[in-house]
Amino acid sequence: MHRWSQTLIPTTREAPADAESPSHILLSRAGYIRKLGSGIYDYLPLAWRSLRKISQIVREEMDATGAAELCLPVMLPIELYAGTKRDVDYGDLLFKVTDRKGAVAALGPTHEEPITELVRGSINSYKQLPLSLYQVQTKFRDEARPRSGLLRCREFIMKDAYSFHMEVEGAGGLNETYDAMYRAYSNVFKRCGLDFTVVEAEAGPIGGSASHEFMVNAASGEDTILKCPVSGYAANVEKCEIGVREVSGGAFDGSPTGELAEVHTPNLPGIDEVGKFMKVKPDRMLKTIVFRVVGDAPTKWVLAVVRGDHDVNEGKVKSVCGHQVELAPEKEARAAGFAIGYVSPRAVNSVPGVLMLVDPDVAGGGFWATGADKPDHHVKHFNWKRDVGEKLGDPRYVKLADVRNALAGDPSPRAAGARLETGRGIEVGHIFKLGTKYSDAMDLKMLYKEQQRSVIMGCYGIGVSRTMAASVEQNHDENGIIWPAAIAPYHVLITLMKPDQASHVEAAGRIAASLSEAGLDVLIDDRDERPGVKFKDADLIGVPIRLTIGDKALAEGGVEFKLRRDVAAKGEVVRLDQVTSRCSSAL
């Protein structure tokens, strides 16, 4: 039981000017967080209580999977990254500090390296596996653009877990732990009282559905997620498959709509501008993106052709063509003969070593406009058969394939006839089958089945501070936060109307003691403030239950009981001897 006057809850009428998202505004106004620098926040007492409750739920669920908690250093000698090269891959995202001797340390953005190092040095035999270890700790990432308060910080609290195995399948294998983590994560967010969606994410090196993201559903979320309402399939944009799409009139089969006509289109940077200029809607234009194949292969370039109003999905391009690819560097692409910005599918004939991937939505007949393969020009009345010709039928050069991001209304990949729907989400958890990336790089091997074999790893993260903010994004109204009981800083707020009247104070004390006895966390607002101020603050900080102690209700032998989430409801008088049970059952 705590008293408002004895803790620190600096509520404000106005939010800092830089706060825009609901969680940032409300957590700031309600006295949970203060900004100390870009992407760096103080966690005040209320925030810390919520964070501890979230952490506690996480710990219980992690422990239930058999994982053991430990705590690794924040400062990691840069030499630790020698094997994995992540100091380079992470680039500027990695915070670095230099000590008095000039030695550089990274502030851990995540802890694959130290955990792998630890296990390598302390586990000698495969018989000691499987093993899962986790920590709840402050992480550092020098984000290019911190934003939205706690949602994207440079210093944040994260639970990260790592598991070690010799096999993928079977008892003690990676999959077994992965599935246990999946269930644990579902339990965590369920217990936190959050509405969330689990989505398939970018596949890991082992393939299959090797990665899942746990997304809190919130309109203000940064990530788009797609769901099939029939099968329950859900995925993020990077990953989402699209069901079978019919090509109207057959692939590459339509007859020309007119003579190929060149149009001069100078100084028009994007599809939209070109379309307007030519009086063609973007959905009748072909967008041809040039990718370069990384490494040595007979195929040097990959073209991805999608509709002007669609986006190419690089991951899909990679998996369809079977090569590692990257967006072609402009200089090299030009040197090879691509008129970057004005490339058409005809480039498959004019440049050697090209594989062209055509999205089903553009393979049909009808009118098409596209680039003219020379600067500042586009063409109208493009026709596949006439303008590309025989390579269309040859899968060595042209493939019909899903290479774009999924959109609302696309066919579901899991249920015939169903259509994908979109929603917004905030990523709060991510589980990932790492495979042997780190054990290979850092030489974590065990003698197993008469061979030295790399240990197979999984990693599992929960953004603890982000989860708190995500909850506010999902649960608030114009007056303030509305906490799910499980992660509210307090369960009950007792508002004293007359903190200077002994009988009121005494009643509050008795009720608080009884509630504490029943396991509820209680905050007594004992400030000498006007009722209006106290009620406004009560709504703002979002404690689930408010008990108001004043003359009115006391005269009736009770106190006023009100749930934060029942915005319109008037307080209900509850008899003193029933308050505790009423509060307990309401949570």
Added chain:
RNA sequence: CGGGGUGUAGCGCAGCUUGGUUAGCGCGUUUGACUGGGGGUCAAAAGGUCGGCGGUUCGAAUCCGCCCACCCCGACCA
């Protein structure tokens, strides 16, 4: 990293274009009075390196230069 913007009291802002008394306003804070169930009223008061450094000028919050910090859009985001 590209584009745009901001920095003046604890918070939110005006003043800057066109340099010139003691730099204002709202909220908050302090004191007093009245009040007392949804941020109350009146009165008095405290609180400022005008982001920093340099320059122009008799004189700079205001004009010029450099730097720093922060925000927004984009790129990026295991």
